[in-house]
Each structure stands twice: as C-alpha cells, then as structure tokens.
Amino acid sequence: MLILEHLHQQLLQLELGEADAVLESHLERAAGEDRAYSEFLGDLLDAEVLARRARYMRTRLSLAHLPYQKTLAQFDLAFQPSVDARQIAELRTLRFVQEAQNVIFLGPPGVGKTHLAVALAIESISAGFGAYFVTAHQLIADLGQASRERRLDRRLRVYTAPKVLIIDEMGYLPLDEEGATILFQLVSARYERGSIVLTSNKSYGDWGSIFGDPIIATAILDRLLHHSTTVNIRGESYRLKDRRKAGFPPPASLPPG
C-alpha cells in the first residue's frame, strides 16, 4: 500500500497525471493477464501520451476560434467535382505552411470554402502549427478599433503570430479606406512569414469593388498571390442540397437547378 502511494506521488511530481489516474486499472490488468513488465509500462505511458495529445488539441483548437470543426475527411469531394482531389491532397501535406504560402478559396455561398479552410486549420494544429480563424469583418473591426486607440502594432501581433491565419468571408461586406489600409498592413506583415488561408465569394477581378480602391486592391492581391494556391469552387451549395433532401424547394431568388 505504501509503495502504491509513493508511486502516485512520484507520478504526480513528474506531472504524469493520466498515468497516475490509470495506474490501478493497469496494474490489475497486468496481474490478471500475466503481461510482461515492458508491456505494462508501455501501456501506462501510451495512456499518458494519448491524454496529453488530446489536451494539446483541445487547447489549440479552442485558441483557434474555429466557427465549427470539420475535417478534410468529412469533405465530400464527389459532391463538388470542381475541387481537384490532388490539389487538396497537396494542401494536406502542409508544405504551404512550411513555405509560408497562402491558400485562397473562391466560390459562391455554401460550396465548402469555410469547411476547407477550417479543415486545413485543424490539419495544421494537429501538425503542431498555431492557427487562428477570424472573419474579414471581425478582423477589420478589431484592428480599426486598435488603430483608433493607438495600439495597432501590438494588436497586429494577434494576427501575425500564428503560423496559419484564416481570414473568412472576404468581400461579403465592403471595406472603407481605413479597413483596406489595415488589411494591407496585415498582409504585408505576414508576407513570406506566415500563411493566410482566405475565403471569398468575389473573384479577383471584383476585389477593386470590395476595397473601393483598385490601387490598394492590387497591392494587397500582389502580395497575397505571389506565393499562393487558389482553389476555385464552382457548383451547387451544399446547404441547398440539404434543403432539397428535406423536401424544401430552393429559395425563390435562385433559379432551379
């Protein structure tokens, strides 16, 4: 009994909390199944490693502020033939993260842009890279306020520190001149240092109208696209497919298809 107590103390001192928690059950199992000492120790350490990994993922995922958690495996490539499976497989290698390249998902509503961006964030986190998700609108509002309060440089670090920054929904709302300038600063600060994964419903030709200024739009796009992969998604909204399956007609404003 004393030995067991001592063991618990030592495991806790070494911060092996999970091994501490499962010690008795593993001891019983080892005795009952006549397991080798090495197997017993291996299983105990496996439990610790697994628990740490799960804790790491939980913490990093919650720091990333993802709107939902969906993986690449959950993306149905057959539903969206315009998405090139090989391109997605290449992105999955995360070479783009190592090389600080950008990824831009373009397409109409509901085709899986955010899903794929979130999935790449999860892959990155699971490989040990920090990721942070923000909508273009939140980003500009947050940095705009920081700028007015003369603490833009400090606040910018929130968006420059993670190896992967996801900027979602660029173009749904127009940006004023201040917003465009801030975005330019951010894209410049991350240029060749960290990846931006961006989603937009606007093709590059329409970016001038998002920013209200073709010159700044060109300057931003120039940096963004220099080392980048564009995934153009065409096709039907996945949300609409779900609606139809449930027996609802598509919204009246959309042509039947």
Ligand SMILES: Nc1ncnc2c1ncn2[C@@H]1O[C@H](COP(=O)(O)OP(=O)(O)OP(=O)(O)O)[C@@H](O)[C@H]1O
């Ligand atoms: N090919 C797909 N396979 C599985 N689920 C999908 C697929 N495409 C989209 N979805 C799902 O449909 C929903 C809408 O997709 P998503 O959020 O990625 O849309 P989006 O392209 O970002 O649209 P929006 O521009 O309106 O934000 C999500 O729940 C997503 O997981």
Ligand SMILES: [Mg+2]
């Ligand atoms: Mg989206």
